Amino acid sequence: xxxxxxxxxxxxxxxLRQAGLLVVYDGERRYRDLCLEIAAPNRLVIDASESSIxxxxxxxxxxxxxxx
Numbered sequence: 001x002x003x004x005x006x007x008x009x010x011x012x013x014x015x016l017r018q019a020g021l022l023v024v025y026d027g028e029r030r031y032r033d034l035c036l037e038i039a040a041p042n043r044l045v046i047d048a049s050e051s052s053i054x055x056x057x058x059x060x061x062x063x064x065x066x067x068x
Contacts, residue, residue, distance in 0.1 A: 008034055012034065016043075026049070032047065
């Protein structure tokens, strides 16, 4: 198992499953690609590294859909 796979399957995904939401602060973008790779049809990844305003808008739109 690669370190990349270990981080995704043993660290990120279990925490996401437990809490239902995972926020990763990654100022140096070391884990950005790892996080983007765990996106799935039932799992949305919102990347705020380029624009926190756009990411916030996407998250708000998602929360409005969840309330329907």
